[in-house]
Structures are given as C-alpha cells and as structure tokens.
Amino acid sequence: MYPCTVSELTEHLDGRRHAWGSLHPFEAGAAPDQRQIERVVTESGRVVPGSLFVALRGRNRHGVEFAGEAAARGAVAIxxxxxxxxSVAPESTAAGPPLILVPHALTGLQQLAVRNRNHSAASVIGITGSVGKTTTRQMIYCVLSQQRSSLQSPANFNNxxxxxxxxxxxxxxxxxxVLxxxxxxxxxxxFLCRLARPDWAVVTRVAPCHLESFGSLQAIRLTKQELVEEIPASGCVFLCADQPEVAGMSRATSAQVxxxxxxxxxVGRCQMVSFDQGRSRIRCGTDEFVYEGGRxxxxxxxxxxxxxxRAGLSAGQIxxxxxxxxxxxxxxxxxxxxDxxxxxxxxxxxxxxxxxxLKSLSEWNAVRRILVLGDMLELGESERELHCDVAATLVNSAVDLAIFCGRLSSICVTAATASGYADDRLHAVADNQQLQCLLSELLQPGDLICLKGSRGLQLEQTVNWLLRQxxxxGGQVIP
Known part of the structure; x- marks a missing residue:
C-alpha cells in the first residue's frame, strides 16, 4: 500500500474523525493524526498493528460491533x-483508535482503493470469464513474476x-x-473496471453460470465484454479463439487483440502434447511448456x-x-x-x-476412474436440461463408475442410462453422508476418484474424509 496517514484518509474521504468512545467529532483545527496506515482489512480477526479496519454492514450484523477486537489487535483507525x-471498549476509551465516520463504508473502501491505484504505475491485467478465472490468474502471475515484481488477487477477491x-x-x-x-x-x-482501470484484459470462456441472476447466456456474454470495452486503445485484449462468443468481442475494442x-x-496457438503423472506438456507456437494439471x-x-x-518474457522464463x-x-x-x-x-x-x-479423465492412469459429480447450482429454469446434457456425455467418456450427488442426482442417472451408459455403473446419493457410505463399499486399491460440484454441496468434506480414511x-497422504 502506498503511504497514507489517518488524517490523509479522513480528508480524502471527507470523513469526520471521532475520538474512541465519543459520539462527537473532533473540532476543526484539531491536531492531525500522522500515524501511517500499513494495510486495510474488513475482518477484525485479520487486523495486525498498523491496520485500518473497515467496518462494513453485513447481512445480520454491522462490522462496527467488532471494533473492540480490531482496537485490541492494534488497528490505527476504524x-x-x-x-x-x-462504547465498544469503555475501559480503554483514551487509548483506542479514532473512528472515521463516512456516509457509506463500502464506498469509502472503494475510494481509498482508487487512490492507491492512482499512485501506481503498475500494468493492471483484468481477467474475467465464466470458468477458469482463478487458474488463469495464478498461471499469469507465476509467469510474470519471473521478470518483474507482481501482485495477484488474494484468493478470489473479485467483487x-x-x-x-x-x-x-x-x-x-x-x-x-493480475486481478x-x-x-x-x-x-x-x-463498475470494477472503473476502480481498477485495467490496461490489459483476458477473457477465458462464456458459459451458463449464474443463470438465475443473468437470465440468459447473451447477458453473461455482454457482461464479460464490459471488461473488453473498458480497455484503452493503448492496451491489449487477450481472447480465447476457441469460442466465437469470446473471439467476437474483438469488435468491442480499439485496443490491440x-x-x-x-x-x-x-504464437497463441496451443495443443496438447502429452500427459503423465498429473502433468501436462503443451506446445504453443514452436515452444513446449509443462504445468501441473490436466487437459x-x-x-x-x-x-x-x-x-x-506480450510482456517480453523468453520461452525459458515462461x-x-x-x-x-x-x-x-x-x-x-x-x-x-x-493407494x-x-x-x-x-x-x-x-x-x-x-x-x-469428464474428457480429461481418459488421460489419467488408474485401475478405475470414479467420477463424483455434484449438483450444479444457480442454473435457473435450465437446470434439469443442463444436468441431463452433462450426464448424457458419460457414455463417450472413460469413467468406470459415476456417482451423482444432490437433489438432481436421480434425473442424472436416468439421463445417463437413456444415453447408453450401463446402469450398473451408476449411483445416486443425496449428500456427503450417503456418498461416504457408498464410497466405503466401492473403493478399491488403485482407484482415481474425481470429485466435482458446486460450492453449495461442500464435496470437500468427502475429500477430507478420503484423506482421513x-x-x-496407514497409507501415505500427500495433500
């Protein structure tokens, strides 16, 4: 973070500085607070000395209720x-940090972020798409870090x-x-582009995700295209050539594509060369590269x-x-x-x-390939049709056993059977508990178990159960 004192923060946000435990702001002419803000957090448990704690309004509680914890952990301001x-800490009102009162704390956080962005000469690379954002971001970060100091979004900080x-x-x-x-x-x-002002854009894929809120695939495409439209003419846009919905976004920008x-x-053309022991070898242009993961x-x-x-890195650096x-x-x-x-x-x-x-599982070396597929959420009125479409692809896959988990598991079994997949290789369970009971009966040495599903199904519980088992x-566990 670029240098910013508590007083500079207050002035930039046109806020009012209150003494700890006081309902009245400091009077005009009060001595400035020159303490430096070293980091900004929105969770009181992440406060360390020098932090600004931003107390946001939550669904059930307001963050200001945790101001006492933030103060105890060393916050310089709230x-x-x-x-x-x-008073959130009536025993220590004299020692607590000031509270900076603004009309809307989230807007204040965003304004402070814009201030920091304006101080930076870094090239900002914005990444969006229905699938693959996080992995693409991580790979780009790993590559660019070979040449210059780089920053990437922590976790999936993308809202x-x-x-x-x-x-x-x-x-x-x-x-x-890389954000x-x-x-x-x-x-x-x-809106996010107005905060980050990206110089480059990367669009991965457009797919039917969050259909409940978007309503249509076209609405999703136009929303992803907003990133492309915000790139200046001096910038660059990177588009997936394999999907016309993405490749066609080139018409929405004057930047280089x-x-x-x-x-x-x-140089952007890539192809799979080989896959071995969890690592893929690909060819891009005339050069070959290896990464951990599948097709x-x-x-x-x-x-x-x-x-x-584009950033000027050599093939060796990439x-x-x-x-x-x-x-x-x-x-x-x-x-x-x-095993x-x-x-x-x-x-x-x-x-x-x-x-x-599903397609990538054919390349894995295993005695049996077992797929656990959980419900795909937020698909709106198309959820049954889309689940059936996925289940029907099993017949052309290398999956030896398929287990569907969740509310729609039974209709997936029906769709897979109708497509020609053997019904004695299909199972339907309602939740993690049933899934674990079934796996305890089915698993054999040498099995590969692939678990995939929406976050709401919490299939990671079964992953952790498998590791414990x-x-x-007495088996070796390598997480």
Missing amino acids: LTDQLPTR EIGLPLALLELSEQHRYA ELGAGRPGDIR EYFGLQAEG QLLLCAAAAVTVGR AAGLQQFRPDRGRGRLLRAG WQILDETYNCSPESAVAC AAER
Whole structure:
C-alpha cells in the first residue's frame, strides 16, 4: 500500500474523525493524526498493528460491533458509517483508535482503493470469464513474476469488496497486478473496471453460470465484454479463439487483440502434447511448456503463455513460471491418499467445466476412474436440461463408475442410462453422508476418484474424509 496517514484518509474521504468512545467529532483545527496506515482489512480477526479496519454492514450484523477486537489487535483507525450505540471498549476509551465516520463504508473502501491505484504505475491485467478465472490468474502471475515484481488477487477477491482490497495491496515495488473481475449481474464488471482501470484484459470462456441472476447466456456474454470495452486503445485484449462468443468481442475494442487457444493462429496457438503423472506438456507456437494439471487447464496455460510473450518474457522464463504453478485445493489439485488418487475439483462446477473434466479423465492412469459429480447450482429454469446434457456425455467418456450427488442426482442417472451408459455403473446419493457410505463399499486399491460440484454441496468434506480414511489405514497422504 502506498503511504497514507489517518488524517490523509479522513480528508480524502471527507470523513469526520471521532475520538474512541465519543459520539462527537473532533473540532476543526484539531491536531492531525500522522500515524501511517500499513494495510486495510474488513475482518477484525485479520487486523495486525498498523491496520485500518473497515467496518462494513453485513447481512445480520454491522462490522462496527467488532471494533473492540480490531482496537485490541492494534488497528490505527476504524472506518465506519455507523458509530457504536455504546462504547465498544469503555475501559480503554483514551487509548483506542479514532473512528472515521463516512456516509457509506463500502464506498469509502472503494475510494481509498482508487487512490492507491492512482499512485501506481503498475500494468493492471483484468481477467474475467465464466470458468477458469482463478487458474488463469495464478498461471499469469507465476509467469510474470519471473521478470518483474507482481501482485495477484488474494484468493478470489473479485467483487466490489475483494477487488478494492486487492488494489490496496499495490505498492511501489509492483510492475504488474493480475486481478480477477467477477460478476453476479450486468454492470458489475464495468463498475470494477472503473476502480481498477485495467490496461490489459483476458477473457477465458462464456458459459451458463449464474443463470438465475443473468437470465440468459447473451447477458453473461455482454457482461464479460464490459471488461473488453473498458480497455484503452493503448492496451491489449487477450481472447480465447476457441469460442466465437469470446473471439467476437474483438469488435468491442480499439485496443490491440491477441488470441489464444486450440484454434488461434501464430504464437497463441496451443495443443496438447502429452500427459503423465498429473502433468501436462503443451506446445504453443514452436515452444513446449509443462504445468501441473490436466487437459482442462490447457486454455489457462495458453493464456499465460500469450500474456507472457506480450510482456517480453523468453520461452525459458515462461516455462519456469508455469513450472511453479500448482492448482489450489478444489481447483484440480491431485492428492495422494494411500493407494488412491483424488482429483479435487470441488470448488465449483458449471456444465462446461463438468464436461471438460469428464474428457480429461481418459488421460489419467488408474485401475478405475470414479467420477463424483455434484449438483450444479444457480442454473435457473435450465437446470434439469443442463444436468441431463452433462450426464448424457458419460457414455463417450472413460469413467468406470459415476456417482451423482444432490437433489438432481436421480434425473442424472436416468439421463445417463437413456444415453447408453450401463446402469450398473451408476449411483445416486443425496449428500456427503450417503456418498461416504457408498464410497466405503466401492473403493478399491488403485482407484482415481474425481470429485466435482458446486460450492453449495461442500464435496470437500468427502475429500477430507478420503484423506482421513487413507491415513487411518496407514497409507501415505500427500495433500
């Protein structure tokens, strides 16, 4: 974060500084508070000495209720749009940090993020898409970090709260900032662009995710295109060539456009070369690269290679960056649990990512390939049709056993059977408890178990159960 004192913060936000425990602001002419703000947090438990605690209004409680904890942990100030109804720490009112009162704490957080962004000369790379945002962001970060100091979004900080927090981590040392931009409704990405002012844009794929809030695939496409439209003419846009809905976004920008993917031309063209022991070898242009993960991550790697080349990195630097990448838990990481392999894809699931996962399983070496597919949520009125479409692809896959988990599991079994997949290789369970009971009966040495589903199903509980089962049996566990 660039230097900012408590008084500078108050002036920038046109706020009113209150003494700890006081309902009355300091009078005009009061001595300025020159203490430096070293970081900004919105969770009191993450406060360390020098932090600004932003007390946001939550669904059930207001963050100002946790001001006492923030003060005890060393906050230098508390930004809030509501003063506590009583002293949050009546025993130590003289020693507590000031409260900066503003009309809307979230707006204040965003304004502070814009201030920090305006101080930075870093090139900001915005990444959006229905699938693959986080993995693409991580791969690009690993690549660019080989050349210059870079920043990436912490976790998946990609909304109106998370993106400002990411921008507030920018400092003078950074030359690149690789940031995710998510959306739950039209206009979200354009708003985030006004905060981050990205120089480059990367669009992965457009897929039927969050249909309940968007209403149609076209609305999703137009929302993702908002990022492309916000890139200045001096910038660059990177588009997936394999999907016309994404490639066609080139018409929405005056910036330079580069393509990546299986159908791209030139240096952005990529293809699978081989897969062995959880690692993929791909060819982009005339160079080959290796990354941890399966075929479903190929386009993410292709985007990272194309961005790296645009940034002037050598093939050796790009290769070294991709070698450092490791998938997060829940996003394609391979776990070893005794004589089982566990492919952890539990963080999220959409129809497109589910089919990609199915196709990639054929390349894994295992005695049996077992797929656990949880419900895909937020698909609106199309949920049954989309679930059936995914289930019908099983017949052309290398999956030996398929277990559907959730409210729609029975209709998935019916659809898979109707497509020609053997019914004695299909199972339907309602939840994690039933799933674990079934797996305890089915699993054999040498099995690969791939678990994929929407976050609401919490299939990571079963991943953790599998790891415990292996450990209890004396097997080596490599998480």
